Amino acid sequence: MMDWEQIAECHKALADKTRLRILALLKVEELCVCELVEILNMTQPAVSQHMRKLKNAKLVKERRNGQWVFYSLDGSIYPFFQSVLETLPKMRSEIEELKKSGRKVVCD
Amino acid sequence: MMDWEQIAECHKALADKTRLRILALLKVEELCVCELVEILNMTQPAVSQHMRKLKNAKLVKERRNGQWVFYSLDGSIYPFFQSVLETLPKMRSEIEELKKSGRKVVCD
DNA sequence: CAAAAATATAAGTACATGCTTATATAATAA
DNA sequence: TTATTATATAAGCATGTACTTATATTTTTG
Numbered sequence: 001m002m003d004w005e006q007i008a009e010c011h012k013a014l015a016d017k018t019r020l021r022i023l024a025l026l027k028v029e030e031l032c033v034c035e036l037v038e039i040l041n042m043t044q045p046a047v048s049q050h051m052r053k054l055k056n057a058k059l060v061k062e063r064r065n066g067q068w069v070f071y072s073l074d075g076s077i078y079p080f081f082q083s084v085l086e087t088l089p090k091m092r093s094e095i096e097e098l099k100k101s102g103r104k105v106v107c108d
Numbered sequence: 109m110m111d112w113e114q115i116a117e118c119h120k121a122l123a124d125k126t127r128l129r130i131l132a133l134l135k136v137e138e139l140c141v142c143e144l145v146e147i148l149n150m151t152q153p154a155v156s157q158h159m160r161k162l163k164n165a166k167l168v169k170e171r172r173n174g175q176w177v178f179y180s181l182d183g184s185i186y187p188f189f190q191s192v193l194e195t196l197p198k199m200r201s202e203i204e205e206l207k208k209s210g211r212k213v214v215c216d
Numbered sequence: 217c218a219a220a221a222a223t224a225t226a227a228g229t230a231c232a233t234g235c236t237t238a239t240a241t242a243a244t245a246a
Numbered sequence: 247t248t249a250t251t252a253t254a255t256a257a258g259c260a261t262g263t264a265c266t267t268a269t270a271t272t273t274t275t276g
Binding site for chain 1: 113
């Protein structure tokens, strides 16, 4: 069973418009920080700090590939996480824009 | 469809240990402020301020009966609210304690 | 190795949050 | 009507949050 503090921590991570948008973007596909910087039009440290909060709350996991760090959804420890994600507005078009602009990171 | 700001507001309301406990208590039955003050062992203004946040986020609704204001769960506008509630630790025993101590409010 | 690119961390600042105490409002009871 | 009980609101304060700019770390490339 989960304790009060941990459930509250999870909702603190969800209690910010920018982090909700990040989660909605990761629902489409994994993304690295520099891609999120482009899409969200925010500074790199601001995005990095949001990712740290999401990671500490165990809502995302990271995977390093070369110079990039790719983030993807996790959240499996919270039974309600999936249904929170389903409520978020769709962000597919923002990622399409990124691809069209040629700024999608391609590696491997 | 719900906007980012409103979803974030909802999670801000859920991002506090005390408010999560209040919701878990209201899952058992509707309660008035003075009962919550007893159970949570907090000052009355502190509880009132938490109830205002929950009400503004549309997670609870209020019903006045005489000098008491009874709060009960709402949250129907958020598709994920029910599954958030199901994750919360049980609080049935705390309300049993209140009844045994003779501090349960009886009216009508 | 030195330079470049991606990311993380640190310090500073403005604003939000959760409590406190004091006071206001509302309904009931004497 | 006056006192009592329940609740709400307001102001003040300590702490937390989300950004900023500056700098550190990590990996790749020449």
